[in-house]
Amino acid sequence: MGKIRVMVVDDSAVVRNTMTDILMSDPGIDVIATAADPFAAAKKMQEVAPDVITLDIEMPRMDGLTFLRKIMSQHPIPVVICSSLATQGSDTVLKCLEYGAVEIIQKPRVGTRQFLEESRIRITDAIRAAARAKLKKVSAEPVAVQPKLSADAVIPAATRRKGNAMPATTDKIIAVGASTGGTEALKVFLEALPPDTPGVVIVQHMPEKFxxxxxxxxxxxxxITVREAQNNDTVLRGQALIAPGNRHMLLKRSGARYYVELRDGPLVSRHRPSVDVLFRSAARYGGANVVGVIMTGMGDDGAKGMKEMKESGAFNIAQDEASCVVFGMPQEAIKVGAVDSVISLTKLAQEAYRRAK
Known part of the structure; x- marks a missing residue:
C-alpha cells in the first residue's frame, strides 16, 4: 500500500505551498496535486485520484461549500476543511460537517516554533484520520507518528490513594470523549438525552473558537442545555459543557459540587483539549459517580484515562465499530480493558442515561 494521496485546494498560493510543505514532511503523506479553485480541482481529479482533499471555503468562481456538496453527492472522497473561518466559529463551517466533511482544521499561519509544530501535528493527524474514515477504502499501512505526551503533562498520575473521588452518590456525571466524526455523533447522542440528565462534560477535538x-x-x-465551558463552571443536571478548542478541561470537586477547570498546556495524546486529561480528572474526582463514553475518533486519546476511570469505579461505554466514522479511540479503549459495554450510536444516550440514573 502506498502513501495517503492528498489534493490541496485553496486560492492562496502561499497557503498551497505551506500546506504542501507541512504534508510532505510526513513520510506517510504525498501531495499529488494543488488547485486554486474548485473548477481547477475538478479538472485535475479527472487525471489523478486523491485519497483526501483539503478544501478552503472562501474561493473565487465556486465556494468550497458548493464544491463539497458536489463531491459528496457524485463521488464521495474524504474532505478536510482548511479555512480561516474555523477560527471564527462560522456557521458555514458547521454546514460543512453536515454536508460530509470529515475534519475541520485552521489554516497554518506564522507563529512560534511550538505553534508551527503543533499545527503540523494537527494537520497531518487530520489527514490520517480522514483517510481512514468510512467514505472509501483506505490503506492499512502504518505511518510514522510523532512522540506524544500523556496526561501526566497536565495532571499528574494518582498515587495509591483514590484521589478526591467521592463514594457513589446521587450526583452523577457523564464524561464523553470524541474526535473524527464526533460532531455529528454528539448531535445524535445529546439530542436523545432527556431534560433531567445528570451533568455532561465533553471533549471533542476541534479548532479554537469553533x-x-x-x-x-x-x-x-x-x-438539555449545551454550552462551551468556561473556567469554574458548575456541572449541572440538564446541562452539557463542551471543552473550548485549544484548552484542556478537567473535572474537579469542591465538597459535593462538581465544576470544570480549564488549563493551557502542551498537546496531550497529540491533542488540546485531550480526552485523557478529562478522563483522568474524572477518575480522580468523580470515581464511581462517573459514566464514561468514548466515541468515534482516530488514535488512542482517552484509552488510558478511561482505564483509570474504570479502576476508580466508573462504568464505561464505547461506540461500536459499525456506527463509528473511525473506529480508533473506542477500539483502543476496548483493547486496554477499559470498556464495560460496546453499543451502537443510536443506543448510547439511552444506556449512558440509564447507568447515570
Missing amino acids: TAAFAQRLNGLCR
Missing part, C-alpha cells in the same frame, strides 16, 4: 458555535447549534436542537 466550539462556541458548535455548542450553540446543539443547544438549539437538544432538550
Whole structure:
C-alpha cells in the first residue's frame, strides 16, 4: 500500500505551498496535486485520484461549500476543511460537517516554533484520520507518528490513594470523549438525552473558537442545555459543557459540587483539549459517580484515562465499530480493558442515561 494521496485546494498560493510543505514532511503523506479553485480541482481529479482533499471555503468562481456538496453527492472522497473561518466559529463551517466533511482544521499561519509544530501535528493527524474514515477504502499501512505526551503533562498520575473521588452518590456525571466524526455523533447522542440528565462534560477535538458555535447549534436542537465551558463552571443536571478548542478541561470537586477547570498546556495524546486529561480528572474526582463514553475518533486519546476511570469505579461505554466514522479511540479503549459495554450510536444516550440514573 502506498502513501495517503492528498489534493490541496485553496486560492492562496502561499497557503498551497505551506500546506504542501507541512504534508510532505510526513513520510506517510504525498501531495499529488494543488488547485486554486474548485473548477481547477475538478479538472485535475479527472487525471489523478486523491485519497483526501483539503478544501478552503472562501474561493473565487465556486465556494468550497458548493464544491463539497458536489463531491459528496457524485463521488464521495474524504474532505478536510482548511479555512480561516474555523477560527471564527462560522456557521458555514458547521454546514460543512453536515454536508460530509470529515475534519475541520485552521489554516497554518506564522507563529512560534511550538505553534508551527503543533499545527503540523494537527494537520497531518487530520489527514490520517480522514483517510481512514468510512467514505472509501483506505490503506492499512502504518505511518510514522510523532512522540506524544500523556496526561501526566497536565495532571499528574494518582498515587495509591483514590484521589478526591467521592463514594457513589446521587450526583452523577457523564464524561464523553470524541474526535473524527464526533460532531455529528454528539448531535445524535445529546439530542436523545432527556431534560433531567445528570451533568455532561465533553471533549471533542476541534479548532479554537469553533466550539462556541458548535455548542450553540446543539443547544438549539437538544432538550438539555449545551454550552462551551468556561473556567469554574458548575456541572449541572440538564446541562452539557463542551471543552473550548485549544484548552484542556478537567473535572474537579469542591465538597459535593462538581465544576470544570480549564488549563493551557502542551498537546496531550497529540491533542488540546485531550480526552485523557478529562478522563483522568474524572477518575480522580468523580470515581464511581462517573459514566464514561468514548466515541468515534482516530488514535488512542482517552484509552488510558478511561482505564483509570474504570479502576476508580466508573462504568464505561464505547461506540461500536459499525456506527463509528473511525473506529480508533473506542477500539483502543476496548483493547486496554477499559470498556464495560460496546453499543451502537443510536443506543448510547439511552444506556449512558440509564447507568447515570
